[in-house]
Amino acid sequence: MRVPGFLRRQRGSAVVEMAIVAPVAFLLLIGLIEFSLVFFVTLTMQYAVREGARYAVTGRTDVDPTSRLKSVMQVIRTNSMGYLDTVCPVFSVNGTVSSTANAATVLGAPGDIVVLRLDCTWNLATPIVAAVFPSGQYKFAVAATMQNEAFTP
Helix, strand or coil, X not given: CCCCHHHHCCCCHHHHHHHHHHHHHHHHHHHHHHHHHHHHHHHHHHHHHHHHHHHHCCXXXXXXXXXXXXXXXXXXXXXXXXXXXXXXXEEEECCEEHHHCCCCCCCCCCCCEEEEEEEEEXXXXXXXXXXXXXXXXXXXXXEEEEECCCCCC
């Protein structure tokens, strides 16, 4: 039995296969990049909070006691690689949200345990990955717990 000529021709088959496989491969690649960015931002914010806690436990007040909390927030901002404003954080110290805190006493006295926590929201860029998360946002919290050093208040 003889096969017709149009069934034997293979010209253009690679283009058709590429057209079928490429969109799926690109979606997987973009999803992988998005998830990698999510984990990178989480680890970066964890590092920033840890550095802020390390600064906080020294008891440095720079100019006056009310600037201590602002200094800790600035250390976190500096170590966040610019992601702090992007993640829209809610900053709390020992369970007290920073906007309602008494800045002079919230970071504790010498020997006190200090817990710095950031509740963050990361807006996802790709709609396919965003469909996996509620409301297209990745919500995460990072925290650091340390004991204050024996500083002079």
